[in-house]
Amino acid sequence: xxxxxxxxxxxxxxxxxxxxxxxxxxxxxxxxxxxxxxxxxxxxxxxxxxxxxxxxxxxxxxxxxxxxxxxxxxxxxxxxxxxxxxxxxxxxxxx
Numbered sequence: 001x002x003x004x005x006x007x008x009x010x011x012x013x014x015x016x017x018x019x020x021x022x023x024x025x026x027x028x029x030x031x032x033x034x035x036x037x038x039x040x041x042x043x044x045x046x047x048x049x050x051x052x053x054x055x056x057x058x059x060x061x062x063x064x065x066x067x068x069x070x071x072x073x074x075x076x077x078x079x080x081x082x083x084x085x086x087x088x089x090x091x092x093x094x095x
Contacts, residue, residue: 045065068082
């Protein structure tokens, strides 16, 4: 299995002890399919959701995925920069 696939990423999470429910996994694939995002963007969205929320939050995941599914985001670096920028804006807005 290619290590850059969504299935491998989710399996790797499971092997490290992070157990997503079947509903969470189905929602992740639903988000991936509905956004038409490449799998690497979906992986970033899941990864950032888990890091920031400390659990899987479907609405947060979708907002991150929508943010980075933009065609102007062409690299992982740009995706992470976009997320960081959005988080900085949100922090200053709510402080």
